[in-house]
Amino acid sequence: MTSSPTATDSLTDAEILSIRADFPILQTDVNGHPLVYLDSGATSQRPLAVLDAEREFLTTLNSAVHRGAHTLAAEATEVFEDARSTLARFIGADDDEIVWTSNATEAINLVAYAFSNASVGRGGAAAERFRLGEGDEIVTTEMEHHANLIPWQELAARTGATLRVIPLDDDGALRPGENQITERTKILAVTHVSNVLGVINPIEALITAAHSVGALVLLDACQSAPHMPLDVKALDVDFAVLSGHKMLGPTGIGALYGRRELLEAMPPFLTGGSMITTVTMTEAEYLPPPQRFEAGTQRVSQAVALAAAVRYLESIGMPRVAAHEAALGRRLVDGLTAIEGVRVLGAGIDLPRVGLASFDIPGIHSHDVGQFLDDQGIAVRVGHHCAQPLHRRLGVTASTRASTYLYSTESEVDAFLDGVSATIDFFGVRA
CATH class of the missing domain: 3.40.640.10 (Type I PLP-dependent aspartate aminotransferase-like (Major domain))
Incomplete structure (x- = not known):
């Protein structure tokens, strides 16, 4: 028998499914695929309680x-x-x-x-x-x-x-x-x-x-x-x-x-x-x-x-939201880093993270990456994210950003990572 979650425990799979049920837009399809919304850093979705x-x-x-x-x-x-x-x-x-x-x-x-x-x-x-x-x-x-x-x-x-x-x-x-x-x-x-x-x-x-x-x-x-x-x-x-x-x-x-x-x-x-x-x-x-x-x-x-x-x-608890997103953030960074040809911006920074990662694929413009992912129902942000000096300092003009929230799941992160790998194969830039 498992113990009750504490304030610092991450969200359970059952809790995430319950949370997702509060967001009607997450039940929709985009381009014939279930929506994978990884653009919460730009704007989050709203639960029924807010609407x-x-x-x-x-x-x-x-x-x-x-x-x-x-x-x-x-x-x-x-x-x-x-x-x-x-x-x-x-x-x-x-x-x-x-x-x-x-x-x-x-x-x-x-x-x-x-x-x-x-x-x-x-x-x-x-x-x-x-x-x-x-x-x-x-x-x-x-x-x-x-x-x-x-x-x-x-x-x-x-x-x-x-x-x-x-x-x-x-x-x-x-x-x-x-x-x-x-x-x-x-x-x-x-x-x-x-x-x-x-x-x-x-x-x-x-x-x-x-x-x-x-x-x-x-x-x-x-x-x-x-x-x-x-x-x-x-x-x-x-x-x-x-x-x-x-x-x-x-x-x-x-x-x-x-x-x-x-x-x-x-x-x-x-x-x-x-x-x-x-x-x-x-x-x-x-x-x-x-x-x-x-x-x-x-x-x-x-x-x-x-x-x-x-x-x-x-009602959910911000320490638990933070723990959930920290795990997703690690999954994003680790998964992207493991894909040949992907450069994760800030991957070498040894600091705690939220559930957000930006990356560059040399040889593929971020807009093309975003469009390819969108064709699979995966919503991400592309461009300079209103931070041109940061991108310039890191030697890129634009990047692709995936950002999670309390309603995001590990399976969505994995679908995104598979999509990034497929993007590289489609454009033929894998070494």
């Missing part, structure tokens, strides 16, 4: 939040704020430290523009630590998604600050060195998990180094929050961003976590209705955070659906 939660809100409670005095508006506001509390609990934050955004890209831009606005005198004395000018430095890394690179490039251009980059070694691992984070550093923006390599970065030393010189830290948690336990307070980051559609939720919803005292000091980015207290024809006073950063009509049904996604993940 039903949004539909129920829209059919029973739909109303503008924080505005109407009628019963429906009050109930909608309560559900909306409960969604905020649910996400806050999920990442170890306080309720008033969660700002709703359209996606993680907007959340990063929100922080970058707060620095920019502070640099032209907005926000008063409280915003002093956000002001940038010549001689100040912004630090990011060579492996970042474009969403965590371009906003900082633009901020540097607007303020005269210098953008510094932590480089990668030949395997693709971060190579922190002396003098990369200095007393001139004002913010460090770093990804928790690479969306190309799948490695979980050892960011603790970088966070400590940044804080030792008074710099702030923004964590891109888009590829960590859906796949492993995340506690922003334990990590001691100042800001973190995530995206709903990568963690079983809908598109059009993301979130910014910010320390309360920092959000209180930050000047707003988007302005307009719903984020003010008093307005005259010449000036305005703003609400405290998080509402200060939530101008206009909010993403109410999407927030409700994201909260349902969080509850779904919590």
Whole structure:
């Protein structure tokens, strides 16, 4: 008789089958084959509980939040704020430290523009630590998604600050060195998990180094929050961003976590209705955070659906999700490495992984690999994955990426590996 699973056990085969039953799209065929969905790193599928939660809100409670005095508006506001509390609990934050955004890209831009606005005198004395000018430095890394690179490039251009980059070694691992984070550093923006390599970065030393010189830290948690336990307070980051559609939720919803005292000091980015207290024809006073950063009509049904996604993940247990995906990640990397002619990006990095791997087959463009796999019903991502500098550093222009989630199975990974091997045979590039 087997014992009951513990919090660190991986998911059993029976549990995975039960989970898969919650995702109608996984029961479909593509090009005459059962769908093998290995593109969750781009966007995850949604369980019935999430689809039903949004539909129920829209059919029973739909109303503008924080505005109407009628019963429906009050109930909608309560559900909306409960969604905020649910996400806050999920990442170890306080309720008033969660700002709703359209996606993680907007959340990063929100922080970058707060620095920019502070640099032209907005926000008063409280915003002093956000002001940038010549001689100040912004630090990011060579492996970042474009969403965590371009906003900082633009901020540097607007303020005269210098953008510094932590480089990668030949395997693709971060190579922190002396003098990369200095007393001139004002913010460090770093990804928790690479969306190309799948490695979980050892960011603790970088966070400590940044804080030792008074710099702030923004964590891109888009590829960590859906796949492993995340506690922003334990990590001691100042800001973190995530995206709903990568963690079983809908598109059009993301979130910014910010320390309360920092959000209180930050000047707003988007302005307009719903984020003010008093307005005259010449000036305005703003609400405290998080509402200060939530101008206009909010993403109410999407927030409700994201909260349902969080509850779904919590019901399974994030340590168990992480264990399941770590096993699939090892299976992906080991299986791809064993196929002659395949180069797995970051295969030599000795770090824990999520269930994601990217690879190159010299002589076959990634788009051709993706098309061949798609003909067999296998969905993967091809291209540069919004990380051109990382690909350039590793000597490739594009790659093929397979990414798993809690509903992925070993048999799907094996079908994918067989498909990759068949791709090489079809194009005749095997040595």
